[in-house]
Amino acid sequence: MRIHRGRIAQHKHDTLLREYLKQNLHELIQQKELVAEGKVKTQLSTLDLPTLRYGDDEAYLAQGGGSGSGAGEEGAQPVGGLLGGDHHGPEIRVELDFDEFVRLAQEVLLDEVQLPALQRPPRGGEVETEDLPELDDLDRMGLAADLNLEETLVASLLRNVRERGVADYDVDLRQDGWYFVEDPSASRNHRSLEVYVLDISGSMRGDYLALVRKTIFLLWYALERRYPTNLRRYVVFQDVAEEKTREEFFSVESSGGTHISAGFEKAMELLEGASEYDTYLFLFTDGETSSGDFELAKRKYEEALERFDLVCYGHVNPGSRGVGGFSEYVQEVARRRANATFANLVDLDSVRDALRECLVRVDGEGRQRCGSTRRSSPAWRS
């Protein structure tokens, strides 16, 4: 029998990684700028051997986009590791991919909240479609693996005839490369549309952020297992609301006042063209809406209830104070309305309870949708 040394080594590596994350999750997760360029800064120097390195400011040798994969300034690849750093293999990352971070965070969180085990994850991260994209368009920029051989060879042949007068294939990818790419106008099929709305007014930071992000990661875990395709959109609001990319959403600066109505309004704008989806709205706030906004926020909330399949309102309350202001109003409404939930997020225990409630509703929706293709009003009451 073969000993799988690679797997054993990976297991050791991942155990250390998990241990580190477990100990530092709370601090890591509340970094203001959680994601930058798709990576989570973790200062995981413990997972590298602590050899000395040059400072970040020192010049290095690089090779830029020669294979045609995004030759921008940031596309430049350092060649240090490949030319023989301290190891014969590729360099170990000190930063984590955001998706991997989320996966590990989910693991840690699930362990903490002791949610019932769901089916095995089909995959992690944001999933837009289950099928591989159709690469039926051509471009001069692309991934090396998607190289279109024929076009590239023809281009090379023509160039060589033109430049050297020889009909030879002396391929220079920078000049000759043609790549298969996805037709940007091709439409995709998504099953669930999740709109995440976050209050970033001055009061939302530190523990607030940590709690919201943990909740969102757990929601992702659950929703990814119920929908083959998830489309996620992100909104942040204070006095005004803006749509953000995922990366921006997890790297917000908190400031300004609170107009919850603006958050609802922006979320509803994102429903445009989403008639084929199950639509979810998750809003996180501390409920301290500005005094002039109260009535408008009520109206917008009612409107959102009409238009979303499920509206989950998270009252972020790590100090465990009483529920007041707009949140109190929502709590009241949610008792009467079938597609509204209210959660008082105090700690991980309350997150678990809120998730349970939420998932029961999501499940109901899912089952109903599978049973009939006709889009009907939600039958929540059970």
Next chain:
Amino acid sequence: MREYEAVIARVEELARGLGLRFDPVVFRMSEAEEIAEVASMGLPNRFVHWYWGGAYKEIRLQQDKSLLSILELVLNSRPAYAFLRRSNTYLQNVLVIAHVYGHADFFANNHWFRKSNKNMLNESERHARTFRAYEATVGREAVERLLDACLTVATSVNAFERDPTRRRRRLVYFLEEHAPLEPYEREVLQAVREEAEYFDLIQRTHVTNEGWATFVEATLLRELLSPREWAEVCVHLCARPAPYTLGYTLFRAVRNRGGLQAALQARRYYEDVRLIDETLTQELVDRLDLFVYDPRDRSRNTNVDAVKEMLIEQKLYRGEPRIEVEDPDHPRDLVLVHTEEGRKLDPRRIALYLKAVHGLWRHPVRLRANGKLYTYDRRGLSTS
């Protein structure tokens, strides 16, 4: 395996016709996982350490995406063992076979590479067994901590260094000689240092080795393949990682200047520094799209001298800061010096690095760098 027998024989014959001389090569069909394992650990049956685990994970990921994934692996032993990947296409494996003969020829003929220890496969396995035995007596965690520290200081090896006074300024040799280690600790440090020297030597001929193998591969396949297949291969050859494309480009330049004989000479007598120094020109730098990137002003310097200087420095010092033992003749105090003026070290790593050194040295360790004196002792790091 049988479907490849004919083509292996044909490639071998072509290789000999080209003037290559090599020890026998044994081919083996293997799974992607096994290749990733050996590639991440460097040697099969080497001791298992979490550090390889990170590399293994990365390689497996690349294999899944089939981007720049490793197609082939050949072990520096006598006979040379080569792994073909089962999931490769027939054409890919033909490429691999030709490439492997390039390596085998390099192993047998390159003046520098021939100094490498052909018995390392067995020795690393013996090391692994020794470490496991120590795990049983002193505990897994103690051995792992020791290995972490040893692997960290082992980056200071230099396989080409023969001058004993300069050698003693290198931390790992200094520690081996003077550190107050238990016998088992000394044995582990020595074993890790031997393996590091082996890899260091291989690393110093890496570009030449891969470049030569790719050059041989291209030359043999041009004869072997139909024009259509050859054209396809042509594209793949210039889309490989840096050591391959750099070395291949340089060997082509050598051949264009002095014919095949010149290339054969270069593979016999050159190591990376000489190959780069004598062959790299501005035109090749432009074609390879190499440049020195300065993050301070986000500038690219594509000048051949700047690129060459940096490449050579990387080869000489493996891209690592130059650290020396200040006074190896007074082995009471351990003071390390960063000898490159004007360059800064990443301060976040200094405490962990010194902690690792302290773990072996047991007494206070000092480091002069970034215009400061760092001291690590039982109370931790202090700066003055």
